[in-house]
Amino acid sequence: xxxxxxxxxxxxxxxxxxxxxxxxxxxxxxxxxxxxxxxxxxxxxxxxxxxxxxxxxxxxxxxxxxxxxxxxxxxxxxxxxxxxxxxxxxxxxxxxxxxxxxxxxxxxxxxxxxxxxxxxxxxxxxxxxxxxxxxxxxxxxxxxxxxxxxxxxxxxxxxxxxxxxxxxxxxxxxxxxxxxxxxxxxxxxxxxxxxxxxxxxxxxxxxxxxxxxxxxxxxxxxxxxxxxxxxxxxxxxxxxxxxxxxxxxxxxxxxxxxxxx
Ligand SMILES: [Zn+2]
Ligand SMILES: [Zn+2]
Numbered sequence: 001x002x003x004x005x006x007x008x009x010x011x012x013x014x015x016x017x018x019x020x021x022x023x024x025x026x027x028x029x030x031x032x033x034x035x036x037x038x039x040x041x042x043x044x045x046x047x048x049x050x051x052x053x054x055x056x057x058x059x060x061x062x063x064x065x066x067x068x069x070x071x072x073x074x075x076x077x078x079x080x081x082x083x084x085x086x087x088x089x090x091x092x093x094x095x096x097x098x099x100x101x102x103x104x105x106x107x108x109x110x111x112x113x114x115x116x117x118x119x120x121x122x123x124x125x126x127x128x129x130x131x132x133x134x135x136x137x138x139x140x141x142x143x144x145x146x147x148x149x150x151x152x153x154x155x156x157x158x159x160x161x162x163x164x165x166x167x168x169x170x171x172x173x174x175x176x177x178x179x180x181x182x183x184x185x186x187x188x189x190x191x192x193x194x195x196x197x198x199x200x201x202x203x204x205x206x207x208x209x210x211x212x213x214x215x216x217x218x219x220x221x222x223x224x225x226x227x228x229x230x231x232x233x234x235x236x237x238x239x240x241x242x243x244x245x246x247x248x249x250x251x252x253x254x255x256x257x258x259x260x261x
Contacts, residue, residue: 001160001261003187003226006029007045008253010167010193010207010229011067021236023255026067027229029189036133040164040189048112053082056133056134061089062166063150064100073105073114078121086122088129090151091140098123126214131168142181144168146206154181160261161185163222166229168193170208171217178216185222186261189212189253192227195242210242217250223261227254 007013007025014024026043036056039046044067051057063069077083094101098115101123106113115121124132130139137157144150145168145230152165162183165178183190193207210227216223227250230239 001031001033001157001162003162003259003261004032004049005045005228005253005255005257005259006030006041006048007071007255008228008230009043009067010191010231011230013044013067014071014232016235017060018235021254022230022234022239022252024134025255026070026074027072027166029228033157033227036137038133038139041166042072042075043067043069044071047074048147049075051075051077051083053077053084056086056183057083058129058133059085059087059090060079060129060139060153060164061087062144062147062152062164063089063091063148064104065148066166066209067168069101069104072101073110077132079114079118081120084120084122084171086129086132087107087122088126090126090143090153091149092124094128098187115214138219140181141245142177145171147204150206152178152181154185163188165189166191167206168205168208169206170212171205179220181230182220182222185220186224187219188220188222188257189227189229190216190225191229193229193231198231202238210246214247214250217247223249223258225250225252226259228250 006028025045028045029040031038107129190213192210
């Protein structure tokens with residue numbers, strides 16, 4: 001199983017010569033094996049993902065803030081009839097999911113009612129999505145703390161486990177449940193948008209700090225933590241300084257990075 005980072009910027013895509021290294025695309029991660037592709041969110045980074053019609057393709061939405069949804073209609077492979085794709089979220093049922101996505105990519109916000117004619121795309125309840133993939137996969141969801149709601153996911157196959165926890169404002173009341181959910185993961189993707197200092201004035205914005213990610217890592221038995229949802233104003237130079245100060249096993253997400261589980 002491999003994890004590909006297609007986008008790890010928070011809130012809004014950025015384009016700047018000072019942000020080339022970590023990238024400007026918003027949240028999109030892909031888990032890929034010989035049989036399947038699972039996407040965590042479709043921020044602007046989703047436009048660069050190559051969907052293979054011979055694989056089972058599942059898109060899991062944490063929630064529907066712009067930075068996690070805006071790339072969905074910009075992936076040219078999704079628009080091909082042979083690319084059968086399931087879209088799901090633990091946050092809403094299939095009917096509501098269908099409504100949200102069709103509304104977002106229609107009329108007022110988008111030039112075409114693009115999801116009206118995509119017969120290859122199926123909106124599924126999360127329980128159906130859990131059963132959709134080949135036998136041997138285990139997909140679980142966990143409620144996160146974020147304005148409007150958000151869900152994290154874990155995907156396990158052949159003793160390899162990847163956990164995605166974006167977007168989330170970490171609280172001590174969720175600590176035990178979150179630690180249990182992330183236990184023995186090979187990779188945990190952590191929302192580390194803010195520094196601890198910045199977080200003081202960003203209570204209620206729905207994001208955690210890098211430092212909380214470091215503390216979380218020291219409390220659980222997991223392979224590595226990837227810190228993502230980088231603040232849109234954070235330059236490569238600033239991220240390099242932060243990255244160099246992180247303990248072993250904690251890394252900053254980067255566009256285009258491929259990690260083997
Ligand atoms: Zn976000
Ligand atoms: Zn959000």
